[in-house]
Amino acid sequence: MKKVHCQHCAKHIEDRGDLVVVQKGIWGIEPYHNTKCYGAVAKGLSGLLVSGPINSKVNRLSIIFTAIITIVAFFLNIPGVVKLVVLFYLLYVVSIRAWSWFNYERHLST
Numbered sequence: 001m002k003k004v005h006c007q008h009c010a011k012h013i014e015d016r017g018d019l020v021v022v023q024k025g026i027w028g029i030e031p032y033h034n035t036k037c038y039g040a041v042a043k044g045l046s047g048l049l050v051s052g053p054i055n056s057k058v059n060r061l062s063i064i065f066t067a068i069i070t071i072v073a074f075f076l077n078i079p080g081v082v083k084l085v086v087l088f089y090l091l092y093v094v095s096i097r098a099w100s101w102f103n104y105e106r107h108l109s110t
């Protein structure tokens with residue numbers, strides 16, 4: 001197991017309950033302490049699309065919601081390019097989430 005270090009205070013993050021993964025830019029993600037550090041840095045973050053925690057329940061719901069919209073879009077009579085954009089957006093949010101899990105969450109105990 002690799003150790004996950006907070007980007008704010010550089011200390012070791014112990015468990016998933018204390019982990020907040022935040023998106024930075026288009027592909028960047030960074031881990032922070034939930035209780036001590038996230039609040040302190042949240043205001044200064046400039047996520048392009050999502051600046052909230054990406055390992056949160058709200059984010060999980062929004063991925064499910066995006067998936068539903070994508071499925072619905074494929075049954076609608078709309079231009080193919082729109083369907084493609086919707087599909088790529090879904091792949092994007094899912095891969096950011098998977099990247100967060102792969103990089104940080106799987107290394108921590110719950």
Ligand SMILES: [Zn+2]
Nearest residue numbers: 006009033037
């Ligand atoms: Zn910290």
